Amino acid sequence: MKESRKNLISILLIAGLFLLLFIMEQTMSPTHMIFTVLKKGAIYALVAVSMNLLNGFTGLFSLGQAGFMLIGAYTYAILTIPTGSKDVVYRYYDCIVNFSLPEAASSVFGEAAGTMVGVILALICAGIAAGFFAWLVGLPVLRLKSDYLAIATLGFAEIIRAVFQWDGLGPVTNGSNLLKHFPTFSSTLFPFAVSAICICIIVLLINSSFGRAFKAIREDEIAAEAMGINLARHKMMAFVTSSFFAGVGGALLAMFQTTVAASQFKAAMTYEILLIVVIGGIGSVTGSVISSFLFIACSEWWLRFLDESKYNILGLDILRGGFRKVVFSVIIMIMVLFYRRGIMGTREFSLDFFTRRMKRKRAAAGKGGRGNA
Amino acid sequence: MAIKWRFHFIAMNTKPKGDSLTMEFFGKYLSYILAGISVGGQYALIAIGYTMVYGILRLINFAHGDIFMCAGLMMIYAVTAMPLYLAAPLVIVITVLLGFVIERVAYKPLRTAPRMSIMISAIGVSYLLQNLAFYITGGLAKTYPSIPWISDKIQIGTAITKRVTVVTPILTVALVVALVLLIKHTKIGMAMRAVSKDFETSQLMGIKINSVISATFIVGSFLAAVGSILYFTNYTGVTPTIGAMPGLKAFVAAVFGGIGSIPGAVVGAFIIGICENIIKSLGGTWTNFSDAFTFVLLIVILMAKPTGLFGEKQTDKV
Numbered sequence: 001m002k003e004s005r006k007n008l009i010s011i012l013l014i015a016g017l018f019l020l021l022f023i024m025e026q027t028m029s030p031t032h033m034i035f036t037v038l039k040k041g042a043i044y045a046l047v048a049v050s051m052n053l054l055n056g057f058t059g060l061f062s063l064g065q066a067g068f069m070l071i072g073a074y075t076y077a078i079l080t081i082p083t084g085s086k087d088v089v090y091r092y093y094d095c096i097v098n099f100s101l102p103e104a105a106s107s108v109f110g111e112a113a114g115t116m117v118g119v120i121l122a123l124i125c126a127g128i129a130a131g132f133f134a135w136l137v138g139l140p141v142l143r144l145k146s147d148y149l150a151i152a153t154l155g156f157a158e159i160i161r162a163v164f165q166w167d168g169l170g171p172v173t174n175g176s177n178l179l180k181h182f183p184t185f186s187s188t189l190f191p192f193a194v195s196a197i198c199i200c201i202i203v204l205l206i207n208s209s210f211g212r213a214f215k216a217i218r219e220d221e222i223a224a225e226a227m228g229i230n231l232a233r234h235k236m237m238a239f240v241t242s243s244f245f246a247g248v249g250g251a252l253l254a255m256f257q258t259t260v261a262a263s264q265f266k267a268a269m270t271y272e273i274l275l276i277v278v279i280g281g282i283g284s285v286t287g288s289v290i291s292s293f294l295f296i297a298c299s300e301w302w303l304r305f306l307d308e309s310k311y312n313i314l315g316l317d318i319l320r321g322g323f324r325k326v327v328f329s330v331i332i333m334i335m336v337l338f339y340r341r342g343i344m345g346t347r348e349f350s351l352d353f354f355t356r357r358m359k360r361k362r363a364a365a366g367k368g369g370r371g372n373a
Numbered sequence: 374m375a376i377k378w379r380f381h382f383i384a385m386n387t388k389p390k391g392d393s394l395t396m397e398f399f400g401k402y403l404s405y406i407l408a409g410i411s412v413g414g415q416y417a418l419i420a421i422g423y424t425m426v427y428g429i430l431r432l433i434n435f436a437h438g439d440i441f442m443c444a445g446l447m448m449i450y451a452v453t454a455m456p457l458y459l460a461a462p463l464v465i466v467i468t469v470l471l472g473f474v475i476e477r478v479a480y481k482p483l484r485t486a487p488r489m490s491i492m493i494s495a496i497g498v499s500y501l502l503q504n505l506a507f508y509i510t511g512g513l514a515k516t517y518p519s520i521p522w523i524s525d526k527i528q529i530g531t532a533i534t535k536r537v538t539v540v541t542p543i544l545t546v547a548l549v550v551a552l553v554l555l556i557k558h559t560k561i562g563m564a565m566r567a568v569s570k571d572f573e574t575s576q577l578m579g580i581k582i583n584s585v586i587s588a589t590f591i592v593g594s595f596l597a598a599v600g601s602i603l604y605f606t607n608y609t610g611v612t613p614t615i616g617a618m619p620g621l622k623a624f625v626a627a628v629f630g631g632i633g634s635i636p637g638a639v640v641g642a643f644i645i646g647i648c649e650n651i652i653k654s655l656g657g658t659w660t661n662f663s664d665a666f667t668f669v670l671l672i673v674i675l676m677a678k679p680t681g682l683f684g685e686k687q688t689d690k691v
Contacts, residue, residue, distance in 0.1 A: 140672070
C-alpha cells in the first residue's frame with residue numbers, strides 16, 4: 001500500500017472514531033458507565049504510553065510516574081481555579097496565586113474561546129512543570145542503573161507527595177486539603193483529543209532518530225555509547241519527555257475527577273500503570289493504549305456485578321464488596337504468568353498488520369487450493 | 374544518626390552546662406529514640422527478607438510488605454478462635470507457607486524470563502494480597518490483639534513505654550546472629566552464599582536451586598511474621614495497605630546497608646527507624662516529612678555510595 005493512501009485511511013479511521021464518540025454522546029445517557037471508562041481509559045492510555053517511552057523504549061526502569069502526574073495535576077488546578085472561588089478552596093490559607101489562566105485568557109479572547117485557550121495553556125504548563133522537576137530529579141538519578149534507578153525514582157515520587165502536602169506550601173498547594181472548582185470537561189471528546197495529540201507526538205519521537213537512539217540504549221548501553229550516542233543527553237531527554245506527558249495526563253486526571261488530593265498519587269498508582277504497560281506489551285504503543293482501555297473497563301465496569309450481593313452461589317455470601325478486585329487481580333496474575341509478552345508484545349497494531357495478515361491468508365488459501373487440485 | 378548528633382551539638386552549644394543538658398536532651402527525646410530503636414528492629418526483620426531474596430534472585434520482592442500485612446491480619450482472626458500460645462506459632466507457620474507458595478506459584482515459572490517479568494509478577498502478587506485482604510476485612514481497620522507480656526507498660530528512665538520496645542532490639546539481634554550462623558556454618562547456608570555469588574555455576578555444581586530459593590523465602594517470611602507481631606503491638610490498626618509503607622522503608626533500609634548484605638540491612642533499618650522518630654519528635658510540620666526523609670536518605674546514599682554501606686562493588690564486563 002502506498003504511504004499517502006495509508007495515511008489517508010488512518011486519518012479517516014481516526015475521524016470516524018471521533019464521529020462515533022460524538023454520536024454516542026448525543027444518543028446515549030451521559031451517565032452511562034461506558035463514558036467513564038472511555039474518559040479514564042484515554043487518560044491512562046496517555047500516561048501508560050509515556051511510561052512505555054521510558055520503560056519499554058529507552059529501557060530505563062523508572063517508578064516515578066505518580067509523582068510527575070501529581071505535579072501536573074496540581075499545576076493545572078492551581079493555575080485554573082477561578083479567582084472568585086479561591087477563598088472557598090483555600091479555606092485555611094491565603095492563596096498567593098491570585099490569577100487564573102482561563103480568566104486571563106477570557107479577557108483577551110472572549111468567554112468561550114478564552115476558557116479553552118486558558119485550559120490548554122494550563123495543560124501545557126502542567127507538562128512543563130512536571131518536565132522541569134523531572135530534569136531536576138534526573139540530574140542525580142539517571143546515573144543509577146536498573147533497580148537502583150527504580151527505587152530512587154519511587155523515592156522521589158514519595159518525597160514530592162510529602163512536599164505537596166506540607167503546610168509551609170499551603171498558600172500554593174492548599175496543604176493536605178483538596179483542590180477543587182477548577183474547569184473540567186464533560187465531553188469524552190476532550191480527553192480523547194488531548195491524549196491522541198500527545199500520543200501522536202510520542203510516536204513521532206519514537207520514529208525519529210531520537211527514538212532509534214533510545215532503542216539502541218535499551219538494547220545495549222555500552223554498544224550505543226560506542227556508536228556515538230550521547231547516553232546522558234538521550235536518557236535525560238526520554239525522562240523529561242515521559243514526565244512532561246505524565247504531567248499532562250495528571251492534569252487530565254484532575255479534570256476527570258474534578259478534585260485533586262496529593263494523597264491519591266501513591267506508589268500503588270505507578271504500579272497500576274506499570275501493569276497496564278506490561279499487559280499491553282513492553283515496547284508497544286498501541287498495546288499500551290488497548291490494555292489501558294481493557295484495564296479500566298475490567299476494573300470499573302465489566303466486573304462490577306461481582307460486587308453486588310444479589311447473586312448467591314451455593315448459598316454462600318461470596319459476592320460482596322471487594323470480590324471484583326480479587327477476581328481482577330487473579331486475571332492480572334494469569335496474564336503476567338502465562339502471557340508474558342503482553343497483548344501485543346513489541347508489535348504495533350496498524351493497517352500494515354491487517355493487510356499482511358490478509359495477504360498471508362490469501363497466500364495460504366492459494367497454496368491449499370493448489371494442493372487439493 | 375546525623376540529626377541526632379546535630380541536636381546534641383546544639384544543645385551543648387547554647388548553654389554551657391553540657392552534662393546535665395545531655396541528660397535533659399535524653400530525657401526529652403528518650404521515648405522517641407526508644408521508639409526509633411524498636412521500629413528499627415522491626416524494619417530490620419522485614420529488610421532481611423528483601424535483602425536475601427534480592428541477593429539470590431535479583432528481585433525486588435514487592436509482595437514482602439504484604440506478606441507482613443497478611444501475618445498481622447491472620448493473627449487477628451487466629452486469636453478469636455484459639456488461645457494465644459497456639460495462635461502465634463500457627464500464624465508464623467501459615468505465613469511461612471504463604472511465602473513458600475507465592476514463590477512456587479508466582480516466581481518459579483518465571484525463572485528463565487527477563488528480570489522485569491518477575492518483578493511485575495511480584496507487583497501482581499502484592500496487588501492480589503491487598504485486594505484479598507480488602508475483601509476479607511471489608512476495608513475496615515482491624516485492631517490487633519494485645520499480647521500479654523510484651524505489651525505491658527514499663528518505665529525506662531523518664532519514658533514510659535511498652536515492653537516490646539526493649540524486647541524488639543534484643544530479639545532482632547538474637548535472630549540476626551542465628552541467621553548469620555545459619556548462613557556461615559550450615560550446608561544450606563553455604564548453598565545460599567554460592568547461589569547469590571553465581572546462579573548458574575552453582576547450579577552446575579549440583580546445588581538444588583529451587584530448594585535454596587524456597588529456603589530463602591521461608592526464612593524471609595518467618596522473620597516478617599515475627600516482625601509483624603512486634604510491629605502491630607505498637608501500631609495496632611491493621612488495614613489492607615498497611616504493609617506498603619513499612620515494606621518500602623525496609624527495602625530502603627536494605628538498599629541503604631548494601632543490598633544482599635544482612636548486617637547492612639540491620640544497620641540500615643536501625644538508622645532509618647531512629648531518624649524517622651527523631652524527625653517525628655520535632656513536631657509540627659516536620660511529622661509530614663518523617664516518611665519522605667527515609668527516601669531522602671536513600672537518594673543521598675545512592676549518590677554518595679551507589680552500592681550502599683556494606684555492598685560489594687560490582688563491575689560490568691563488556
